[in-house]
Amino acid sequence: MSQRPVFQCQQCGDCCAGRGGIFVRPEEVAAMAALLEMGEEEFRDRYLEPSSLGTRLAITDGVCVFLQDNRCRVHPVKPFICRQWPYLPVLLADEDEFEAAKGACPGLDPEGSHKDFVEESRKLNES
Ligand code: SF4
Ligand code: SF4
Numbered sequence: 499m500s501q502r503p504v505f506q507c508q509q510c511g512d513c514c515a516g517r518g519g520i521f522v523r524p525e526e527v528a529a530m531a532a533l534l535e536m537g538e539e540e541f542r543d544r545y546l547e548p549s550s551l552g553t554r555l556a557i558t559d560g561v562c563v564f565l566q567d568n569r570c571r572v573h574p575v576k577p578f579i580c581r582q583w584p585y586l587p588v589l590l591a592d593e594d595e596f597e598a599a600k601g602a603c604p605g606l607d608p609e610g611s612h613k614d615f616v617e618e619s620r621k622l623n624e625s
Contacts, residue, residue, distance in 0.1 A: 504610030504618050505584055505603075513583050513603060514565040520555040522546065522577050527553075529575035585619040 522530075531541035545563050547556045555577070556563040564571040570580070579586070584603055589596045593612040600606045606615075 502607060502610075504607050504615040505605050506607075507605040509568075510604055511561075511565065511568045513580075514562045514570065515560060516555060516557050516562045517602070519549060519551060520562055520577060521552045521579055522555060526575070526577045530572045530577075533572055533575050585615075585622065590616055590619055 527538060527541060527546070530545075531538045534541065536544075545556055546553050562570075564576075570576055584599055584606060589599050596606075596612045596615055600608055600610075
């Protein structure tokens with residue numbers, strides 16, 4: 499494995515553009531609603547939208563509805579997909595998807611190998 503990490507976040511905020519859809523689970527909706535001190539129904543009306551792949555966070559002005567001044571308003575309880583990025587199952591399983599993700603996330607080393615990326619994820623899960 500190379501010395502340089504394959505992934506090192508550059509804090510650009512681009513992943514909060516939600517291009518692929520920021521999908522949420524019921525328990526995540528409950529946690530975010532509680533953090534914002536509002537009922538789940540109101541939360542759903544204001545911040546969620548349906549899609550063919552599942553319920554996701556709404557996008558306003560081209561970014562996630564919770565991105566404010568480049569910070570996440572629900573950071574302590576943000577959805578699993580946000581916490582997991584870029585070590586998503588699809589990127590770990592599919593080298594082509596991993597290579598494609600390099601174009602969307604400047605935190606991914608363009609020279610980084612898929613093998614090292616998978617190894618990095620494994621080590622993070624162990625720690
Ligand atoms: S797009 Fe990548 S580098 Fe930019 S904030 Fe998201 S994870 Fe970090
Ligand atoms: S919930 Fe937070 S971390 Fe996730 S996309 Fe929205 S602003 Fe970004």
